[in-house]
Amino acid sequence: MPDSLSLLVSVLVFPGGFFALGLGLLIKGVDRRVAARLQRRVGPPLLQPVFDLIKLSRKETMIPAQASGAIFRWVPLVGLSAMVLASAMIPIGGVYSPSPELGDLLVLFYLLAVPAVVLMLAGSASGSPFGAIGFSREMAIMLAYEGPVLLALLSVAIRVGLGEGHLISLSLTEIVRYQQLHGAFLLDPWMWPAVLSFLCFFPANLGVLPFDIPEAETEVLEGPLLEYSGPSLGLFKMMSAVKAVVVLGLGVALFCPNGPDGVLGLALFVVKCTVLAVLGVTVVRTGMGRMRIDQAFYFFLKWPAALGIASLVIVLVRL
Amino acid sequence: MNAIKPSLASRLSTKSPWLYRINAGSCNGCDVELATTAIIPRYDVERLGCQYCGSPKHADIVLITGPLTARVKDKVLRLFDEIPEPKVTVAVGVCPISGGVFRESYAIAGPLDKYIPIDVNIPGCPPRPQAIIEGIAKAIAVWQSRI
Numbered sequence: 534m535p536d537s538l539s540l541l542v543s544v545l546v547f548p549g550g551f552f553a554l555g556l557g558l559l560i561k562g563v564d565r566r567v568a569a570r571l572q573r574r575v576g577p578p579l580l581q582p583v584f585d586l587i588k589l590s591r592k593e594t595m596i597p598a599q600a601s602g603a604i605f606r607w608v609p610l611v612g613l614s615a616m617v618l619a620s621a622m623i624p625i626g627g628v629y630s631p632s633p634e635l636g637d638l639l640v641l642f643y644l645l646a647v648p649a650v651v652l653m654l655a656g657s658a659s660g661s662p663f664g665a666i667g668f669s670r671e672m673a674i675m676l677a678y679e680g681p682v683l684l685a686l687l688s689v690a691i692r693v694g695l696g697e698g699h700l701i702s703l704s705l706t707e708i709v710r711y712q713q714l715h716g717a718f719l720l721d722p723w724m725w726p727a728v729l730s731f732l733c734f735f736p737a738n739l740g741v742l743p744f745d746i747p748e749a750e751t752e753v754l755e756g757p758l759l760e761y762s763g764p765s766l767g768l769f770k771m772m773s774a775v776k777a778v779v780v781l782g783l784g785v786a787l788f789c790p791n792g793p794d795g796v797l798g799l800a801l802f803v804v805k806c807t808v809l810a811v812l813g814v815t816v817v818r819t820g821m822g823r824m825r826i827d828q829a830f831y832f833f834l835k836w837p838a839a840l841g842i843a844s845l846v847i848v849l850v851r852l
Numbered sequence: 853m854n855a856i857k858p859s860l861a862s863r864l865s866t867k868s869p870w871l872y873r874i875n876a877g878s879c880n881g882c883d884v885e886l887a888t889t890a891i892i893p894r895y896d897v898e899r900l901g902c903q904y905c906g907s908p909k910h911a912d913i914v915l916i917t918g919p920l921t922a923r924v925k926d927k928v929l930r931l932f933d934e935i936p937e938p939k940v941t942v943a944v945g946v947c948p949i950s951g952g953v954f955r956e957s958y959a960i961a962g963p964l965d966k967y968i969p970i971d972v973n974i975p976g977c978p979p980r981p982q983a984i985i986e987g988i989a990k991a992i993a994v995w996q997s998r999i
């Protein structure tokens with residue numbers, strides 16, 4: 534029975550909070566560096582996201598006259614705290630398994646929707662027309678990607694549930710334990726449709742090319758973030774860094790969580806997250822242009838949805 | 853803040869200057885040089901931590917090109933006010949200094965430093981990429997005394 538102190542530590546220090554923030558900033562730094570190398574540039578130092586945060590904390594915060602002040606000011610904090618809570622719910626194979634008090638896969642799935650809602654609120658509260666465009670685009674793309682990724686999550690949950698003898702398993706700890714006994718799902722070709730469908734979800738949820746449509750700098754000038762400056766913009770950067778860890782960590786937990794105990798397991802988790810970020814985000818974003826919002830909408834309702842349904846059928850038929 | 857030896861946080865902050873471009877009626881020559889300087893791999897300014905940002909609210913170093921025509925004057929001044937402190941202004945090209953080939957035209961409201969405090973001038977028509985990078989480096993040094 535975990536006491537509230539250890540819960541607090543797991544949310545604020547490890548593996549949530551500071552650890553997740555540090556890892557997220559490191560992954561962002563690696564991402565920018567690798568992207569620069571792929572374009573034959575030198576690229577920024579690895580700690581560049583940290584420098585950005587320090588810089589932002591020393592800038593002036595401007596609140597536009599037409600913004601609705603309280604929402605504009607507090608909404609980034611809501612997003613960051615939701616992500617910090619979610620980061621404590623990600624199991625690390627062999628090192629950490631979240632206590633059941635924190636919630637299961639469904640709670641995590643709902644928490645993952647919070648940053649998108651926060652961006653929508655921020656965009657509409659800023660009173661800027663670009664923010665409003667970003668708001669409507671964020672909503673459209675979120676509606677498109679939530680369904681397919683739910684199918685992918687369900688097929689993993691049902692596969693584990695049927696293997697364990699009940700219908701569905703929504704506990705990430707159980708999913709990790711099942712894979713440590715029976716091998717990672719990444720090595721099982723029958724699970725590859727779910728993997729692919731989840732891979733499509735990465736760039737959309739993290740807001741990078743080809744799905745950075747709500748924040749497109751060249752079209753809507755970073756949309757919802759347009760009016761944010763200084764420390765409150767820094768809160769958004771921190772939110773997106775922790776979100777990267779949550780989404781990547783969820784991918785690792787769902788498909789290849791196997792790892793040794795102790796420090797080695799932790800190092801392996803960091804390496805897996807980084808490799809997944811480079812392959813799933815950096816290479817994709819340097820290699821592609823931006824889609825239009827209607828193209829992205831149809832893309833998600835076509836391919837990831839089809840893959841998700843296929844994987845659900847495979848899981849139900851084979852077991 | 854100590855002017856001689858800046859604090860650690862201030863030194864780390866200057867590793868992340870975000871650039872914002874304002875075109876104050878430029879002929880686009882300097883703008884092409886700016887875009888070239890940042891975007892092509894050869895003169896990668898991201899290694900200095902620079903990043904072009906789409907919003908004036910995110911900017912640290914403002915690069916202004918063009919002679920400040922009468923038509924864009926109010927918009928440029930309004931944009932300049934939208935940029936949060938501490939900021940550094942860099943005038944790119946000869947036009948913001950004197951009007952360049954457009955000097956003494958009825959359509960020109962410049963020179964720019966009548967309205968906006970300029971920290972660094974990068975003369976040239978257009979300036980070479982190396983000169984622009986040097987100007988940005990000087991702007992970072994100015995910025996360090998403010999942040």
